[in-house]
Amino acid sequence: MKPSxxxxxxxxxxxxxxxxxxxxxxxxxxxxxxVLGLVLVSGCAAVSTPSxxxxxxxxxxxxxxxASGPAVAALSRSSAQAWLDAQxxxxxxxPTLPGPVQAQISAMTISQRxxxxxxxxxxxxxxAANALPDDAAKQAARxxxxxxxxxxxxxxxxxxxxxxxxxxxxxxxxxxWFWLNHFSVFQGKGEIRAMLGDYEDSAIHPHALGxxxxxxxxxxxxxxxxxxxxxxxxASGRLNENYARELMExxxxxxxxxxxxxxxxxxxxxxxxxxxxxxxxxDPPRLPAAQQALYVRQGLFEFNPRRHDFGPKVxxxxxxxxxxxxxxxxxxxxxxxxxxxxxFISGKLAHYWLSDDAPRALVDRMAQTxxxxxxxxxxxLRTLFTxxxxxxxxxxxxxxxMRYVVSALRLSYGDTPILNTAPALGWLNRLGEPxxxxxTPDGYPLNDSAWSSSxxxxxxxxxxxxxxxxxxxxxxxxxxxxxxxxAPAPTPLPAPDGAHALYGQPPGxxxxxxxxxxxxxxxKSLAEWNALLLSSPEFMRR
Numbered sequence: 001m002k003p004s005x006x007x008x009x010x011x012x013x014x015x016x017x018x019x020x021x022x023x024x025x026x027x028x029x030x031x032x033x034x035v036l037g038l039v040l041v042s043g044c045a046a047v048s049t050p051s052x053x054x055x056x057x058x059x060x061x062x063x064x065x066x067a068s069g070p071a072v073a074a075l076s077r078s079s080a081q082a083w084l085d086a087q088x089x090x091x092x093x094x095p096t097l098p099g100p101v102q103a104q105i106s107a108m109t110i111s112q113r114x115x116x117x118x119x120x121x122x123x124x125x126x127x128a129a130n131a132l133p134d135d136a137a138k139q140a141a142r143x144x145x146x147x148x149x150x151x152x153x154x155x156x157x158x159x160x161x162x163x164x165x166x167x168x169x170x171x172x173x174x175x176x177w178f179w180l181n182h183f184s185v186f187q188g189k190g191e192i193r194a195m196l197g198d199y200e201d202s203a204i205h206p207h208a209l210g211x212x213x214x215x216x217x218x219x220x221x222x223x224x225x226x227x228x229x230x231x232x233x234x235a236s237g238r239l240n241e242n243y244a245r246e247l248m249e250x251x252x253x254x255x256x257x258x259x260x261x262x263x264x265x266x267x268x269x270x271x272x273x274x275x276x277x278x279x280x281x282x283d284p285p286r287l288p289a290a291q292q293a294l295y296v297r298q299g300l301f302e303f304n305p306r307r308h309d310f311g312p313k314v315x316x317x318x319x320x321x322x323x324x325x326x327x328x329x330x331x332x333x334x335x336x337x338x339x340x341x342x343x344f345i346s347g348k349l350a351h352y353w354l355s356d357d358a359p360r361a362l363v364d365r366m367a368q369t370x371x372x373x374x375x376x377x378x379x380x381l382r383t384l385f386t387x388x389x390x391x392x393x394x395x396x397x398x399x400x401x402m403r404y405v406v407s408a409l410r411l412s413y414g415d416t417p418i419l420n421t422a423p424a425l426g427w428l429n430r431l432g433e434p435x436x437x438x439x440t441p442d443g444y445p446l447n448d449s450a451w452s453s454s455x456x457x458x459x460x461x462x463x464x465x466x467x468x469x470x471x472x473x474x475x476x477x478x479x480x481x482x483x484x485x486x487a488p489a490p491t492p493l494p495a496p497d498g499a500h501a502l503y504g505q506p507p508g509x510x511x512x513x514x515x516x517x518x519x520x521x522x523x524k525s526l527a528e529w530n531a532l533l534l535s536s537p538e539f540m541r542r
Contacts, residue, residue, distance in 0.1 A: 053072065054510060054511075055075075056072045056073075056075035056076040057072050057502060057511065058394065058511070059080070059083075060072050061394075061542050062394060062542050063084075063087070063170065063171060063385070064170035064171075064174075064410070065164050065165070065170055065173065065174060065403065065406040065407055065410055066403070066406055066409075066410040067411055067502055068410040068411055068413075068415075068502075069415075069502065070168075070414050070415050072502065074168070084382070084385060084386075087169065087170065087171040088378040088381060088382060089209070090169045090172055090209070095167045095168055096168065097162070097163075097166050097167060098166055098415050098416075099417075100417035100419065101417045104158070104162060104419075105159050108155045108158070108159060109152060110155045110156060110196075110197030110198070110201075111159075114299070115195055115197070115198035115202075115223075115299065115300065116299045116300050117280065118152065119191050120278055120279060120280040122145065122148065122152075123191060123278045125141075125144075125148070126142075129144075129145055130142075149191075150193065152193050152194050152196070152197065153187045153194075153196055153436060156196035156197040156200060156436070157421075157425055157434075158425070159197065159200075160176075160200060160435055161406070161421050161435070162418070162421065163176075164177065164402075164406045165406055165409050165410055165413070165418065166415070166417075171381070172205070172208050175208040175209055175377065175381075176200065176204055176205050176208045177402060178208075178349075178352055179204045179207075179208055180200060180204055180435075180436075181444055181446075182250075182348065182443055183203075183204070183219045183225065183443075184441055184443035184444075185199065185224045185225055185228040185436065185441075186436065186437070186439045186440075186441075187437065189227065189228055190227045190228075191227065192227055192228060192436075195222075195223055195224040195227070196224065196436055198222075198224075199224040199225070202218065202222070203215075203218040203219050203221075203222040204218075206218075209377050209381070210376075210377060210378070211376055212336055212341075212345060212375035212376075212377055213332065213336035213337070213374070213375050215377070216251065216252070216335070216336050217329070220247075220274070220328065220332060221274075221298070221301045222301070223276040223278075223300040225243070226243070226274065226275060226276050226301075227276055228441070229242045229243035229246055229441060230242045230243065231243040231271055231275060233275075234268060234272050234273075235273065235307035235308075236269075236273070236308060236309035236310075237309075239268050239269065239309075240268065241264050241265060241268040243268075243271060244264050244265075244267035244268035244270075245264050246441045247335070248263065248264065248267065250441055250442055250443075252335040252336065252338070252340075252344070252345075253338055253340040253341055253344060254340060254341075254343070257338070257340035257344070258340070259316065262314075263315060263316055266313045266314060266320070267315055267331060269311070270313060270315065270320060270327045270328055270331045271328060272307055272308045272309045273303050273308030273324075273325075274301075274303055274325070276301070277297060277300060277302035278300060284297065285304060285306065287305060287306055291305040291306060291324075294325065296325055303324065303325045305324050309322075310324070315331055315334065316335075316338070318334065337371070337374070339367070339371065342368075342370040342375075343363065343364075343367045345370060345380075346363050346366035346367040346369075346370055346380060347363045348446070349366065349380065349381065350362060350363050351447075352397075353384060353390070353397070354389065354390055354397065355393055355397060356397075356446075356447050356448055358389070361389075362387055362389045362390075365383055365387070366380050366383045366384055369382075369383040394542075395538075395541045395542070396541075397448065397542050398451060398452050398540060398541055399451070399539075399540055399542060400433060400444065400446070401427075401428055401432060401433035401451060401456075402428060404431070404460060404540070405424055405427050405431070405463075405467075407542070408464075408539075409424060409467070411534075412467060412468075412499055423466070427463050427466075427467075430459055431460070431463070432451075432456070460535065460540075463534075464530075464531045464532075464535040465531045467530070467531070467534055468499075468527050468528070468529070468531030468532075468534055469530070469531065499529070499530045499533050500529055500530065503520075504529070511538060512536065512538050513538060516533075516536045516537070516538060519532050520532055520533060
């Protein structure tokens, strides 16, 4: 019988469905085995011998965006501890990406122009369009503005996807996505589309494995967050509590931390005057002599003391003297070092990396590390990754759309450059998790049930056929024609066979169930084999 998607275990009554697997961690664990067979209990001496291929495959499945030939080779050459050390404490130098991939990123507008300049230009373009007297000309100018804004947002998404697929610093790239989701902004508001590239590159990416307090401070000062949660409108006498509330509920303490509405109001008062200035150059605003030294302008970030409430405040039970911008730093210190923040962030990390029901004892140990290390994210992750609970928890997470698409691309392409990311970004849209597309500030859900519906699975089966067959539009470069000349010929890529190389023979086959191996053995082509693997229940989990 010719294999089809309907013969695979996810569609079979004899195999548990996705919901059943979520309820059966024992069965999940038998599918893919443990993480880093060489990762030991925290505090034990590390094994220094290289990983065997089977262990390397298991490790790559869980600790990278997805197993690939290069990732498995790198893990096989290194000890578990050495590899983990390099991931958690990456060099400050830029990572090495395949040449054509880096060339795509370097050519982007967001890589070449400062964000303040970009935003100022887009604001000016919008204002000029609105000022046109002719309705047709006005609409055409507005459409051109929209197209350029969309292009800038698309560049940010393309760069994020390319880094996720190809960067050797896989833990940092995953944590960049995690924090972008944790500190979520929606691209459709204001000038945020022009700010996204800088938001990721200056506020999130450099701090993804650093101190949480530094990350929090960078986000608080970034215009994308200030515009998204309306703090640019927060001023003395015109209080806007949106950002203050989400800063405590979603970003630090968590909803059950016991703070009060009074704390929300007091934090909103602390944040008055913290806003965005989109005009380039010019003199600072006219201020009283006593306030002139308190004015701050850094890029698009502005603290205007004229808009600030200098009255005394009491936040989380402790006074906050009226000092201007220094009040913000004092409040952020208090939030970042609160025990509730340590527990909330640790629980969310365990939820993302391990399971929807991470053991309380593990989360407690992570929170202790978080507090002891003054919010060191890498140290907190080390406590998670080197725990017995993590070692036993393989297969404990169902892939959300981002992980599903990126893991499929990594498995299929390895280091072979993707020259057109548009199809992959389209797949994320179809699966309901486009980058920067969450309209509410809570970010996309991390729980398995949000992504395992029958409709989601049907769409994944359709996309598996496209990805397994290496669609031509994904394999060909999209380049503008030279003025006066013909369009350049597309650059084809070889059919993706990374999946077959990793899973088509031992030890990879040992990670697959009997029914999946049977279906794969009946495939009539490499493209069909790839599609079947990408539709299998094993590939849906990590």
